[in-house]
Amino acid sequence: GESVGLHLPTLSVQEGDNSIINCAYSNSASDYFIWYKQESGKGPQFIIDIRSNMDKRQGQRVTVLLNKTVKHLSLQIAATQPGDSAVYFCAENSYFTGNQFYFGTGTSLTVIP
Amino acid sequence: GAGVSQSPSNKVTEKGKDVELRCDPISGHTALYWYRQSLGQGLEFLIYFQGNSAPDKSGLPSDRFSAERTGGSVSTLTIQRTQQEDSAVYLCASSPPNLSPLHFGNGTRLTVT
Known part of the structure; x- marks a missing residue:
């Protein structure tokens, strides 16, 4: 089966700081990625998505970065707020x-x- | 408009009983997915329906699990002779025909005693 994994199972940040959540994927043929x-x-x-023909996509306070060379995906949350506390999943297709x-x-x- | 609706929200059943879980997708969404989420775990793919095509059943864990989708809309996931290891949250998601994010319901929490 496919392997989509995260580097860090837990992350604690101070309110107002930026958060970075990482994700590794194993299928080099994956062409669509989503953060939930x-x-x-x-x-x-749904938070934000990105297709494989892009390296970066920005939304409201969130940015997704895609590095196809190392098969790595990250979610950056700016000015993290208490309401951002949750579990974050990456998904690939x-x-x-x-x-x-x-x-x-x-x-x-x-x-x- | 209404989102994905799942019922019941909670279901407690005795080991050996059959259960049916229902999913009402977003109107117009041709793709429908069932996932299973155990406590503190990721999402395990179960089955995928796309339009009138034959469903992808590759994720069903045993022949006790089955699903159908009537009229390209409502779907029912049936678990026969439930076991304690079937206890989990069962999530349904739908999406439009083209490659798009999945829209999830809030799930059915199944507890097998």
Whole structure:
């Protein structure tokens, strides 16, 4: 099966600081990547996505960076707020694997007020 | 508009009983996915429906698990002769026809006693 993993299972940051969550993937044919946020008792919520023809994409307070050379994906959250505390998952997809989405284990982000 | 709806939100059943979990996807979404999430774990792919194509059942863990999708809309995941290891949150997601983010429901928490 596919391997989508995260470098750090937990991350604690001070409110107002920037957060960086990392993700490694193993399928070089993956061409679409998504970051999700999951709060307790809820389903994953879409944050931002990026296609393999891009290296960087920015949203509101979030930036996703894609390094295809080392098969690495990161999510940067600017000015982290208490409401950002959640588990963050990366997901990857490849047309060649039948459009299945493979999810990493997740990183738990805790924002310290 | 309404998001992905799953019912019931919680289900407690005795070992050996059958259960049915329901998913109402977003209107117009042709793709529908079922995932399983154990406590503190990532998302395990179960099954994927795309339009009128044959479903991708490659993630179903045993023949006790089955799913159907009627009329290209509502889906039911059935677990027969439930076991304690089936206890998990079962998440449903849907997406439009083109490569797009998955939209998740809040899941059904299944507890097998």
